[in-house]
Structures are given as structure tokens and as C-alpha cells.
Amino acid sequence: MPALGRKRRAEREDEDDGSPEPATQGRRRTTQNDNPSDEDDTGYGNGNGDSDSNAEQMVKKLVRLALACEYSRLPIRRQMIREKVLGSAGRQFKPVFEQAQLQLRSVFGMEMVELPEKEKVTLAQKRGIAAKTQSQSQSKTAQSYTLVSLLPAPFQDPAILPPPSIPTQATEAQYTSLYTLLVSLVALSGDELADTKMERYLRRLGLEDHTPIPGYTKTELLLKRMEKEGYLVKVREIAGGQGEEDVSWMVGPRGKVEVGEQGVRGLVKAVYGDVDGYAEAELERRVARSLGLGDAVVARRDDIPPKKKRGPRRKNGEAEEAEVESDEED
Amino acid sequence: MSDHGDPAYDNTHRAFLQSLLARQTITFAEAKPILAAIQTVQTPNRPTLPEDVSQADFEYYVDALNTHISAYDFEIRSTHHQVSKERIYALVNTTSDALTQMATVHTPDEIAFVKRVLDAMFETYNTQVAEVMAVTSMQALKCARPPHGEQQRRDSGNQTQVTASSAALTGSQAQSVLESIVQEGWFELSAKGYHSLSPRALMELRGWLVETYNDQGGEDSDEEEDDEHVKIKFCAACREIVTVGQRCTDLGCGARVHNHCTRNLWRSQGGKEECPTCKKAWTEAPAVGEKAARQGARQATNGPNGPNGRRRRSPSDEAQSGAEED
Numbered sequence: 001m002p003a004l005g006r007k008r009r010a011e012r013e014d015e016d017d018g019s020p021e022p023a024t025q026g027r028r029r030t031t032q033n034d035n036p037s038d039e040d041d042t043g044y045g046n047g048n049g050d051s052d053s054n055a056e057q058m059v060k061k062l063v064r065l066a067l068a069c070e071y072s073r074l075p076i077r078r079q080m081i082r083e084k085v086l087g088s089a090g091r092q093f094k095p096v097f098e099q100a101q102l103q104l105r106s107v108f109g110m111e112m113v114e115l116p117e118k119e120k121v122t123l124a125q126k127r128g129i130a131a132k133t134q135s136q137s138q139s140k141t142a143q144s145y146t147l148v149s150l151l152p153a154p155f156q157d158p159a160i161l162p163p164p165s166i167p168t169q170a171t172e173a174q175y176t177s178l179y180t181l182l183v184s185l186v187a188l189s190g191d192e193l194a195d196t197k198m199e200r201y202l203r204r205l206g207l208e209d210h211t212p213i214p215g216y217t218k219t220e221l222l223l224k225r226m227e228k229e230g231y232l233v234k235v236r237e238i239a240g241g242q243g244e245e246d247v248s249w250m251v252g253p254r255g256k257v258e259v260g261e262q263g264v265r266g267l268v269k270a271v272y273g274d275v276d277g278y279a280e281a282e283l284e285r286r287v288a289r290s291l292g293l294g295d296a297v298v299a300r301r302d303d304i305p306p307k308k309k310r311g312p313r314r315k316n317g318e319a320e321e322a323e324v325e326s327d328e329e330d
Numbered sequence: 331m332s333d334h335g336d337p338a339y340d341n342t343h344r345a346f347l348q349s350l351l352a353r354q355t356i357t358f359a360e361a362k363p364i365l366a367a368i369q370t371v372q373t374p375n376r377p378t379l380p381e382d383v384s385q386a387d388f389e390y391y392v393d394a395l396n397t398h399i400s401a402y403d404f405e406i407r408s409t410h411h412q413v414s415k416e417r418i419y420a421l422v423n424t425t426s427d428a429l430t431q432m433a434t435v436h437t438p439d440e441i442a443f444v445k446r447v448l449d450a451m452f453e454t455y456n457t458q459v460a461e462v463m464a465v466t467s468m469q470a471l472k473c474a475r476p477p478h479g480e481q482q483r484r485d486s487g488n489q490t491q492v493t494a495s496s497a498a499l500t501g502s503q504a505q506s507v508l509e510s511i512v513q514e515g516w517f518e519l520s521a522k523g524y525h526s527l528s529p530r531a532l533m534e535l536r537g538w539l540v541e542t543y544n545d546q547g548g549e550d551s552d553e554e555e556d557d558e559h560v561k562i563k564f565c566a567a568c569r570e571i572v573t574v575g576q577r578c579t580d581l582g583c584g585a586r587v588h589n590h591c592t593r594n595l596w597r598s599q600g601g602k603e604e605c606p607t608c609k610k611a612w613t614e615a616p617a618v619g620e621k622a623a624r625q626g627a628r629q630a631t632n633g634p635n636g637p638n639g640r641r642r643r644s645p646s647d648e649a650q651s652g653a654e655e656d
Contacts, residue, residue, distance in 0.1 A: 063402050067351075072434045107398045109344030154371040155345045160364055164352040167435045167514045214510070215435075 055096060061085045062100040066112055066147055071166060073229040075115055075144035075254070109151050114142035115253040118233055146257055167214075175213055178222070179231045181205075183255040184264040186232065188290040195234075195247035230254030261291060339394055342368045347395050350406065354515040355420045355530045361388050392419065407533045412574035412619075415590045418529045424537075431534070432516065440507045442496035444516075446473035447508070451526070452543045455623070458559045458581055463573040464526035464620040467508065474504035524620040532571050539571065560584055566606045567591035567598070574619035578605040578612070586618060 062085045069076045081097070082090055089096075097112075104110050155161065163172035185201055186193040202208045207219055216222040226232045230252040237246045251259075268287050275283055345368045350356060356364075362380040365387065369378040392406050399405070403425040410417055423431070433441050447470045455462040455469065475498040499507065508525070511517045516531045527535070543561035563586045565572050572586040585607040587595050592612075596603050603612045617625055 060402055067402075071431075106339075107344070107402075108347060109341065110348070149348060151341060151345055151348065152371075154374075155341065155348075155368065157367060157371075159367045160345055160349050160371075162349075162352050165354045165515070167510060169353075 055092065055099070058085050058089065058092065058096045059099045059103060062096055063103055063108075066100070066104065066110075066145075067108075070147040071164075073254070075146055075230060076112060077144045078142070104147070105150060110147050110149050112145040113148050113257055115144045115146055115230065116256055117143065118253060144253075146254060148257065171214055175216075178207075178211065178213070179226050179255070180259050180263055180267055182226065182249075183231055183251055183259045184267045186249050186251050186255075187259075187261075187264045188268075188287070190290070190292055191251050192235075193249045195249065198249050227252065231259070261293075264291065339398060340372070342372050343391065343394055343398075345371070346391055347399070350395070350421045355418050357416055357418055358385060358388050361419075365391065409529050409533050409570050410568070410588070410590065411529050412572070412588055412590075420530045420533050422530075422534045432511070432514070435514070436507065436510075439497045439499060440503075442476065443473060443499050443504055443507060444511060446476065447525070448542075449473075452539065452561050456543075456559075456561055460622040460625070461563075461577065461618045462524075462620060462623045463618070464520070464524040464623070466523050467505075467525070470508055470525055471501060471504050474499045474501060520620060522620060524623070526573055526620065532573070536571060565591050567595040572618055575617075576612075576615040577618050578608060578610060579615060580605070580608055580610055581616070583608045583610070 062081060065081065065084055066076050069080075078093075081093065086092055086096065101111050104112065149156070149161075151161075163169050163176055166172055182198075182201075185198075189197070199208060202219060209219055210217050211219055211222045213222055216225055223232065223234075227234055231254055233250045233252045235248050235250055237248070238244070239246045265287055268283070272283060342365075346365065349364055349368075362383045365383045366378045366380040369383075396406050399421075403423065404421060405424050406419055406421050408417055408419045429441050429445065432444060436444070447465060450465050450469060450473055451463050455465055476496050508517070512519050512525070515528055517525045518528045519525055532539075539562050563572055563584055564570060565575065565588045566585055567587055568591050570588070572588055575586055575588040576592065577583075578585040583605060585605045592603075595606065599606065604610060605612055616622065
């Protein structure tokens with residue numbers, strides 16, 4: 001029985017061709033073979049996969065690269081794009097990138113979003129809050145990206161979008177809930193949580209030594225993973241004459257993009273449960289204050305752009321047990 | 331978000347695509363509530379119930395998705411589970427390196443171990459006499475250590491063949507990798523304790539399996555009557571790989587068929603229950619799969635000059651096959 005989708009496609013999907021690319025790109029209509037057969041066949045008739053100058057090939061590679069990076073929670077680095085996608089055609093970055101964005105949006109309902117750069121330690125300390133709102137210290141252009149889903153919020157239901165099966169849905173759900181929780185704790189502490197306090201929270205959660213995540217059963221390993229993937233940042237500051245170390249935690253770039261303010265609010269709401277009327281407004285105010293947003297901020301609802309791709313935060317099993325009193329602790 | 335261009339492709343398709351990306355596999359039964367939820371989000375005034383989603387609706391979505399994703403070398407494939415006969419769909423990457431996906435959650439040494447287990451499945455325990463293509467936990471754990479000394483070379487030019495440089499896993503490491511691989515959906519563990527490739531793995535690795543194990547100088551994967559034992563064979567009825575099924579009573583004949591495909595095969599032959607290749611009567615056909623391990627397969631592997639003909643593996647790893655008896 002023939003597998004589905006083995007149709008001959010006469011021409012490329014061109015629905016996103018309304019792009020502002022310069023005509024010099026020379027987009028060719030390559031005849032499509034049958035859908036890629038089982039052997040290593042790129043499926044492109046004339047355009048052999050080695051020809052890096054073929055703009056379509058580059059766009060395709062970038063789309064695949066973005067998806068693959070997201071799969072392993074790697075940031076899509078500009079450098080990586082240059083090496084793996086553009087090769088010698090470095091100047092084509094902008095058009096290729098923009099075209100890939102169009103295709104990601106129209107086919108997958110996702111797009112690449114800039115990851116904020118990590119701030120320097122001492123600068124962050126010295127400049128306090130200001131450093132957090134500044135995007136980066138040196139370069140104007142983003143150095144790395146991550147994928148986010150653009151589907152409207154109602155689609156982000158776990159019944160539709162479960163935690164990805166990497167390696168299993170259960171493991172992924174556990175990890176998601178833990179990093180969301182820790183990111184929220186840090187965020188609600190004004191994006192700076194002293195290590196001693198972090199330890200205290202971990203102890204309350206029963207996580208000070210061991211975690212339930214397979215492969216990362218030691219807490220230290222799990223925290224390292226969160227750092228590596230950009231959810232948290234461990235900041236070491238030498239303070240005092242003795243050269244003692246002040247260790248504190250901040251929200252990492254991915255934590256800001258993927259969890260973000262939206263995620264933190266969601267978690268707090270999930271923990272507090274259904275509140276309405278005055279209590280709800282009060283809660284909103286406290287959250288806003290803890291997040292350093294000021295009292296005047298009104299909670300926005302569904303119309304916020306980048307939604308997080310990786311599984312909704314609302315299903316946080318561990319969060320229910322945590323005593324999240326952190327919003328007032330600092 | 332607006333749908334520029336194609337009115338037949340909208341957020342419901344994108345949501346379904348993202349849903350598939352998150353899951354390993356899906357059946358029509360599993361897809362019904364998902365599509366119902368998606369369509370309800372799209373048109374909340376007319377909520378859709380799972381029962382309202384028909385097979386045709388589902389296939390329409392799959393087709394639409396395939397049209398759009400094939401440009402990126404992705405495809406939603408389907409296959410029948412060889413035992414349960416359920417039709418299973420998976421979004422596969424048609425050009426990824428064989429074990430790339432596994433490699434994102436496992437170390438290179440662990441992947442090397444998995445590769446050795448696959449070698450055991452498709453070479454050691456896949457002989458003309460007994461095409462088991464499955465391994466018990468014991469047999470799999472014997473692969474924890476790479477074979478001593480000699481490298482395994484293949485002429486097909488595959489990159490991932492050198493195992494001599496990988497480190498051995500401890501018994502418990504190997505055990506836990508094995509369990510993980512089952513949980514991740516690549517292997518299935520049968521009631522009698524045999525590990526075999528899951529439908530998803532068969533779909534994802536189809537090309538790689540042929541390339542790796544049918545390396546007789548060409549991509550020729552159909553049944554051949556060579557002296558060489560063809561390792562990966564396809565069903566005479568549905569053309570999918572057979573790792574569980576039946577074979578011609580003539581052990582030298584390469585005809586294979588899935589258990590659930592036999593009826594179709596006979597029908598296509600005008601009711602004649604005979605081998606499509608050599609025409610011998612198809613009665614009490616020997617089994618392919620774990621049953622073959624018990625069906626009088628006394629000699630799963632012979633010495634270097636056994637009925638399997640020339641073997642590319644070095645004699646030292648004959649030791650791995652140990653005491654594989656009925």
C-alpha cells in the first residue's frame with residue numbers, strides 16, 4: 001500500500017513568494033521528483049544539494065537547521081548559519097533569513113526570534129535594573145535565535161500540543177515544569193536570586209540533591225543543563241577583600257524568550273488557582289511589582305506576540321507542591 | 331495570523347503539524363481528538379467532536395501537510411504494525427543521517443552501542459536459516475562492549491561504521507540505554523522479551539537499513555536469489571520491510587509476506603496460495619521474526635563458511651551470538 005504523500009509535485013509551493021527579495025536571487029523553478037524516496041535523495045532535480053549558491057537550497061537548509069536546533073534546545077547561532085547554510089554566500093544572509101522566516105511562518109506557524117545577549121557580570125551588577133532592559137552590550141545585531149510558535153493562544157492547549165517526545169513526553173514535561181518554575185522564581189525575585197535563596201527553594205521542593213529527570217538525577221547536573229540551554233545564568237561576583245564569591249542566578253536568554261513574563265504569570269495563576277474580582281487584580285499587581293514592571297502595568301491577555309513553542313506552562317505538576325511565596329520575599 | 335496565498339492551508343494545518351512534530355507517532359484514533367480540538371479552536375461557534383472527524387478528514391490533513399513539508403525533506407509516512415495491524419503514521423526526516431535523532435539525547439558511545447544492537451538484529455540473528463531480526467535483552471547486552479580489535483568495514487561507504495574507537499558501556503548503562511530506546515519509541519519489547527524495531531523506526535530507518543545491511547554493491551532491495559543472504563526484505567504484497575511475517579518454505583527463496591498481508595496476496599494471485607517468486611505451495615510457512623528463533627533454528631550462526639556465504643564480520647564477533655538456541 002503506497003504511503004501517503006507520494007504525489008508528484010509539479011512546482012514548488014509558492015504561496016509565500018510575496019517577499020521583498022531582490023530579483024538577483026534568481027529563483028529557479030526546479031522540477032520536483034517524486035517525494036524523497038528512501039535513499040539519500042534530496043529530491044531536487046537539477047539543483048544538486050552541493051550548490052551553495054542556490055538560494056532555495058539555502059533557505060531550505062536554514063529551515064531544517066532551525067527545526068533541528070530547536071529539537072535539541074540549541075540556539076540558532078548566526079555563525080552556525082553562516083557555516084552550515086550560507087557557506088561561501090555570506091552576503092545572502094539577510095534575504096535567505098527573511099525568506100526562511102516567511103516559510104517558517106506560513107508552513108510551520110513558527111518564527112525565529114532573537115535571543116537577548118547575556119550581560120556581562122560586573123556591568124549587570126553595577127548598572128542594576130538598567131542592564132536587564134538593554135538588549136546587548138556590544139553588537140547591534142542579534143547573534144542567536146530561537147524558534148517560537150506563532151499559533152494563537154487557544155491552540156497552545158496540551159491536548160493539541162503536548163510536550164515534545166524528546167526523549168519522552170513524560171520526561172520533557174518534567175523538565176519543562178522544573179525550568180519554568182526556577183525561571184519564575186528568579187524572575188519574581190527581580191531577576192536576581194542569590195544562590196543561598198535558590199538552595200532554600202530547592203530544598204523546599206525536595207530538589208536540593210536529586211531530581212526526577214532521567215539522565216540528570218543530580219541537581220547540579222540539571223542546573224548546568226538549564227544554564228547550557230539558556231534558561232538560567234549563574235553569576236559569580238568576587239566581592240569583599242577576601243575574594244569570596246557571591247553567586248546569584250539570573251534568567252537566561254532562552255528563559256526570557258520561552259518562558260518570559262507570560263510564563264511567569266501563568267505559573268503564578270496556576271498556583272493560586274481561580275481567583276476573581278479584587279483578589280485577581282491584587283494578584284496581578286503583586287506579580288507586576290515583583291517582575292519590576294511597575295504598578296501601572298495592566299495584565300495583557302491573548303494578544304501578545306511570540307508564544308512559546310515548547311509546551312504550555314499551565315501543566316506544572318511540581319508547581320502545585322511548591323510554596324511560591326517568592327513574589328513578596330525581596 | 332493571516333494566510334497569505336493558500337486558502338487550503340491555515341492555522342489548523344500548522345497546529346496539526348506542530349502537534350505531529352511533538353509526537354513520535356500517531357494513529358487515526360489518536361488524531362481524532364486532536365483534530366477535533368484544533369477545529370474547535372478555529373471555529374468555536376461550531377465545536378467539533380472527535381466522532382465528527384472522519385478518516386477522509388484525517389487523510390486530507392496528512393496530504394495537505396505533506397504537500398507543504400516535502401520541500402524540507404520531511405514526510406508523514408504510514409505503515410501497518412506488523413503484529414497489531416494498526417496503521418501508524420509518523421513524521422519522518424527523509425534525509426537525516428540514520429541515527430541523528432537518537433544522537434540528540436544519547437552520547438556517541440551509547441549510539442555506538444545501539445548500532446551494535448542493530449547489527450546483532452540484522453546480521454547475527456538474521457540468517458538464511460532463521461530470520462529473527464530481534465534480540466533478547468541478554469543478546470543486546472552482549473553488545474555493550476565493542477568487538478575486540480578489528481573494525482567492521484562496509485563497502486557501501488557508510489560513515490558511521492567504525493566502532494572500534496567507542497568505549498564499552500557497563501552492563502547497567504547498556505540496560506538503561508536499551509530501556510530508554512524502547513521508551514523513545516525506536517524499539518519494541520515483546521511479551522516474550524524480544525526487542526525489535528518499532529513501526530516508527532522502520533519508517534525512519536528504511537533507507538538506512540537497506541544501505542547498511544543490503545550492501546551487496548547496489549541499492550537493490552528486492553528479493554534476490556543470490557548466494558548472499560539478503561538481509562532486508564520486503565513484503566510481496568505491500569512492499570514494506572518484513573521483520574515479522576512469513577517466508578517461503580524453500581529457505582533459499584527470498585519471498586516474504588506480512589501475516590496480515592497474506593489474504594491480499596492470495597487474492598492478487600487469483601486465490602492461489604503459492605509463493606509469488608518460486609510458486610511452491612505456501613503451507614506451514616516458516617516464520618520471520620522472533621518466532622523464527624524458536625522454530626528449530628538450531629544454528630543461528632555458523633562458522634565463517636556457513637550457509638550464509640561470505641560474511642563481512644570478523645570471526646571474533648561470532649562469540650557475541652553466544653548460545654542462541656531455540
